[in-house]
Amino acid sequence: MDIKEIKELIKYIEKSEIKEFQYENEEESIYISKMDDAPQMMAQPQYAAPVQQAPAPAAAPAVEAPAAPAIKGNEVVSPIVGTFYESPAPGSSPFVKEGDTVSKGQTLCIVEAMKIMNEIEAEYDCKIVKKVGQNGVPVEYGETIFIVEPL
Template sequence: MDIREIKELIKFIEKSDIKEFQYENETESLFISKNGDVPQIIQGAPMQYAAAPAVAAAPAAAPAVAAAPAAAAAPAVSGTEVKSPIVGTFYEAASPGAAPFASEGETVKKGQTLCIIEAMKIMNEIEAEFDCVIKKRVGMNGKPVEYGETIFIVEPI
């Protein structure tokens, strides 16, 4: 794991609700914490990194507060929530000006693309897991979404 990958990982963790992250393989060991507690270095661990607590605390608090009203508003429509499987940027269409993959009131089939979530310059198509009707699109085009955040409310058919 090179320093660029570690920096990207730290940025990802700062923006998420993850409190601690640990990675180990045969040659490397990495531990990142937003709690401010730095664990003791274990003998034989070649690499040990920890995120600065002051930097991690401020950015993590702001998105959580901003996301709370959106999450609270989402359940106003009854149905099954479709949650984001990754952290990234929500896109309703393949390109600007193109028709959305799924609109409110539309019936979609299992496997049909609902949206795209861009994560680290990779476009991830999010597909319907079952036949359903789109009740509400909660995700906002071009806006960030967190892991587990509701992006659609659907009604299975």
């Protein structure tokens, strides 16, 4: 990647809602971050960190249906920017469905980033209250992908 392409990439990221970007191949590695100096809760690379129910960021999908009470539970957020997949392969059953009870370490979904399939696992035993992520749709770092209820 030449300097002109890097400058164009930086301009694009500055104008977008993307907070972090990382690209790596055999010859080069690029990391760009727009994270501010405010303390951030960082998730482990392979796990989504549960967070107590808090106001959703502006870019996050709504977690309540119209004219229905708010959904209570803990948020499972994407630890990376990538594409959300609910199943291991197209046409196969999803890893979890709403109402399922899962064990700590059980795979909830996959977030693909740069052709690497990152399994997102449950941090603790819980019940899936709501699947917020949509199959095949990009997710941002820190975006809510599930609402869960600890067991």
